[in-house]
Amino acid sequence: MPDFAPEEYAQRVARAQDGMARAGIDALLVTTEAELRYFTGFRTAFWQSPTRPWFLVLPARGQPIAIIPTIGVALMAATGLTDIRPFDSPAPDAPHIPILRQALAGVGTIGMPMGAESALRMPLAEFEALRASLRADWVDATPLIRGLRMIKSPAEQQALRDICTIGSRAFARAPELFHIGQPLEAAFRAFRIALLQDGAEEVPYLVGAADQGGYGDVISPPSGRPLAEGDILMLDTGASKLGYFCDFDRNWAIAHASPRAMDAHARLFAATEAALAALRPGMTAAALHAVMAQSLGHASAVGRLGHGLGMQLTEWPSLAPHDDTILRPGMVLTLEPSLEIAAGKMMVHEENVLLTEDGVELLSARTPPDLPVIG
Amino acid sequence: MPDFAPEEYAQRVARAQDGMARAGIDALLVTTEAELRYFTGFRTAFWQSPTRPWFLVLPARGQPIAIIPTIGVALMAATGLTDIRPFDSPAPDAPHIPILRQALAGVGTIGMPMGAESALRMPLAEFEALRASLRADWVDATPLIRGLRMIKSPAEQQALRDICTIGSRAFARAPELFHIGQPLEAAFRAFRIALLQDGAEEVPYLVGAADQGGYGDVISPPSGRPLAEGDILMLDTGASKLGYFCDFDRNWAIAHASPRAMDAHARLFAATEAALAALRPGMTAAALHAVMAQSLGHASAVGRLGHGLGMQLTEWPSLAPHDDTILRPGMVLTLEPSLEIAAGKMMVHEENVLLTEDGVELLSARTPPDLPVIG
Numbered sequence: 213m214p215d216f217a218p219e220e221y222a223q224r225v226a227r228a229q230d231g232m233a234r235a236g237i238d239a240l241l242v243t244t245e246a247e248l249r250y251f252t253g254f255r256t257a258f259w260q261s262p263t264r265p266w267f268l269v270l271p272a273r274g275q276p277i278a279i280i281p282t283i284g285v286a287l288m289a290a291t292g293l294t295d296i297r298p299f300d301s302p303a304p305d306a307p308h309i310p311i312l313r314q315a316l317a318g319v320g321t322i323g324m325p326m327g328a329e330s331a332l333r334m335p336l337a338e339f340e341a342l343r344a345s346l347r348a349d350w351v352d353a354t355p356l357i358r359g360l361r362m363i364k365s366p367a368e369q370q371a372l373r374d375i376c377t378i379g380s381r382a383f384a385r386a387p388e389l390f391h392i393g394q395p396l397e398a399a400f401r402a403f404r405i406a407l408l409q410d411g412a413e414e415v416p417y418l419v420g421a422a423d424q425g426g427y428g429d430v431i432s433p434p435s436g437r438p439l440a441e442g443d444i445l446m447l448d449t450g451a452s453k454l455g456y457f458c459d460f461d462r463n464w465a466i467a468h469a470s471p472r473a474m475d476a477h478a479r480l481f482a483a484t485e486a487a488l489a490a491l492r493p494g495m496t497a498a499a500l501h502a503v504m505a506q507s508l509g510h511a512s513a514v515g516r517l518g519h520g521l522g523m524q525l526t527e528w529p530s531l532a533p534h535d536d537t538i539l540r541p542g543m544v545l546t547l548e549p550s551l552e553i554a555a556g557k558m559m560v561h562e563e564n565v566l567l568t569e570d571g572v573e574l575l576s577a578r579t580p581p582d583l584p585v586i587g
Numbered sequence: 588m589p590d591f592a593p594e595e596y597a598q599r600v601a602r603a604q605d606g607m608a609r610a611g612i613d614a615l616l617v618t619t620e621a622e623l624r625y626f627t628g629f630r631t632a633f634w635q636s637p638t639r640p641w642f643l644v645l646p647a648r649g650q651p652i653a654i655i656p657t658i659g660v661a662l663m664a665a666t667g668l669t670d671i672r673p674f675d676s677p678a679p680d681a682p683h684i685p686i687l688r689q690a691l692a693g694v695g696t697i698g699m700p701m702g703a704e705s706a707l708r709m710p711l712a713e714f715e716a717l718r719a720s721l722r723a724d725w726v727d728a729t730p731l732i733r734g735l736r737m738i739k740s741p742a743e744q745q746a747l748r749d750i751c752t753i754g755s756r757a758f759a760r761a762p763e764l765f766h767i768g769q770p771l772e773a774a775f776r777a778f779r780i781a782l783l784q785d786g787a788e789e790v791p792y793l794v795g796a797a798d799q800g801g802y803g804d805v806i807s808p809p810s811g812r813p814l815a816e817g818d819i820l821m822l823d824t825g826a827s828k829l830g831y832f833c834d835f836d837r838n839w840a841i842a843h844a845s846p847r848a849m850d851a852h853a854r855l856f857a858a859t860e861a862a863l864a865a866l867r868p869g870m871t872a873a874a875l876h877a878v879m880a881q882s883l884g885h886a887s888a889v890g891r892l893g894h895g896l897g898m899q900l901t902e903w904p905s906l907a908p909h910d911d912t913i914l915r916p917g918m919v920l921t922l923e924p925s926l927e928i929a930a931g932k933m934m935v936h937e938e939n940v941l942l943t944e945d946g947v948e949l950l951s952a953r954t955p956p957d958l959p960v961i962g
Binding site: 213255256257258260261262263264281282283284286287290300301302303304306324325326327328329330331332333334335336337339352354397400401404405408409413414415416417418419428429430431432433435450514515516519524525526530532534535 | 588630631632633635636637638639656657658659661662665675676677678679681699700701702703704705706707708709710711712714727729772775776779780783784788789790791792793794803804805806807808810825889890891894899900901905907909910
């Protein structure tokens with residue numbers, strides 16, 4: 213059984229086909245997990261295995277065609293999709309290519325995601341052989357896919373609300389989970405377990421850091437260094453449920469907070485408040501970035517101050533000066549201001565919000581204005 | 588700090604450059620997590636974000652060149668790699684392309700993974716623009732990468748031994764973790780937590796199933812159906828530590844085992860025993876498949892009866908009739924026989940082994956010969 217009602221997927225397909233008609237795309241070909249799941253409800257951890265390619269062809273009219281390894285047929289059939297064309301995999305000589313060629317024969321314009329933030333999850337040599345064997349125009353379907361996936365349906369909004377609530381619940385347990393002397397890797401482990409206990413199905417993403425008065429890097433795996441008095445501990449999690457992600461973080465001072473760290477936290481809190489106050493449908497992603505940048509007194513050092521969120525940890529748009537995407541009701545965004553506290557020491561903060569017709573719904577429980585002290 | 592000593596990465600680079608010289612490849616370009624990590628030790632959960640592309644160029648001689656988003660510079664520098672050429676990301680107009688073009692200027696033959704089990708983790712349109720801007724021959728480097736990664740170094744072997752020991756420890760706790768009436772999704776959650784408690788750093792892969800006398804599908808997410816007397820419960824995990832995976836499973840009968848289920852388990856056990864007895868350096872993957880297929884009385888329904896294992900859940904080779912890869916000391920393999928018990932009911936079994944000069948080292952604690960009964 214797929215995660216949402218059949219109508220959800222039927223609407224996604226119908227909207228895609230409307231967009232294809234407008235863009236002059238006669239068939240859409242996708243190879244990636246999020247796209248196959250978006251149109252069918254096909255959800256499995258099996259994507260962890262890079263061995264087998266998976267394909268979905270969405271024709272101009274009618275149902276999607278799944279061209280998938282035999283091992284996936286039972287699960288794909290359980291989604292209700294009826295046109296499943298299986299192939300042996302792994303197998304020599306790429307038996308999926310003739311099946312793809314047949315499914316796409318006579319199609320004038322084939323759309324595929326080829327633009328920013330996309331990838332090709334099939335061997336490049338096989339893709340080129342397929343393309344060379346078809347007399348079709350190939351065009352970038354990234355704008356189409358992005359347009360669909362950026363606006364979350366009520367069912368998706370609820371899935372995101374749920375996982376954000378779970379994340380908030382786990383973060384609220386920080387005082388019992390973390391303590392002076394605990395190696396950072398043990399803190400990570402305790403937090404992963406807390407997320408699962410509180411209802412997360414998976415924890416695909418957990419990063420964080422801890423160091424005196426701030427931290428230097430926010431994408432490293434945890435070290436074995438014990439938490440010490442005066443540390444700022446930050447954890448940033450992408451836990452998931454039904455394949456939808458939360459993505460927010462929390463900072464804590466261990467035992468005591470320096471005035472400089474308290475000030476940094478207050479400035480990050482204020483930048484988020486400014487964004488929450490300004491955010492409304494119709495403004496651009498760049499304008500929202502500007503609100504936060506103005507509050508912080510600088511732009512982002514990592515390219516953006518937030519991003520879309522959904523079936524992937526990060527999605528379009530980017531809250532960045534170059535992104536003129538118009539923000540619309542149904543978008544779920546992260547607000548992610550960051551500050552350099554001292555040379556090589558930073559603090560980051562992140563909340564998750566749903567943009568509504570009226571304004572903003574906080575999906576993550578708002579961090580307290582004052583840097584919490586634990587341990 | 589990278590996970591292994593600097594010599595480990597230096598040897599990987601040196602072996603790659605030897606292979607490049609033999610294959611006539613003047614520079615290697617990789618875009619994927621496992622390949623960047625293999626050559627540098629760069630390990631981060633940040634790959635969960637599809638936003639930013641990452642590149643490593645390995646020239647014919649000298650050190651690798653990391654062309655990466657600014658957010659990754661500190662962690663990449665911590666690996667000891669010195670030639671880091673950062674770019675703003677996300678940013679308009681793909682600022683990484685000119686940097687790649689400069690790094691690859693004048694190179695005659697560029698190797699990239701393009702073959703089976705590979706993917707292109709960058710936008711296709713950007714790749715094509717890069718290729719069009721260079722006067723180079725582009726060739727498939729899959730055989731080179733596969734040849735390197737299939738043979739695990741002593742450090743990699745130890746990492747794999749460790750995570751398999753952790754997996755075995757968690758599986759051994761099945762009698763306390765699983766019970767009649769427990770929804771399957773709760774069993775999954777309990778097992779994820781057990782893996783973390785027992786030392787796993789992440790659980791990127793967990794699939795399983797439970798049903799009366801066997802199960803129908805082995806890649807679905809768990810349902811809420813409670814475990815019932817007469818069920819066969821199977822869990823198959825890819826937990827990881829230091830970014831290396833275990834991948835093995837266990838079956839249990841809930842409360843009692845039918846003669847048919849006991850017989851199936853015994854036949855899977857016997858097929859694995861046959862493989863363990865036959866496995867030695869110099870035989871092919873196809874020959875090892877044949878040993879198991881003969882013991883089972885049939886070939887695989889899912890394309891293979893095992894595969895390589897390492898930095899990814901599944902790697903080359905495939906234990907399949909078409910794979911004539913010669914098995915060599917240092918390879919880590921899964922032995923994964925499967926059986927249809929009745930129409931739509933199957934049983935699968937999997938162990939992990941290291942191939943040595945002398946024979947085989949079991950990395951997973953061998954399942955008992957008789958189907959264990961719990962609950």
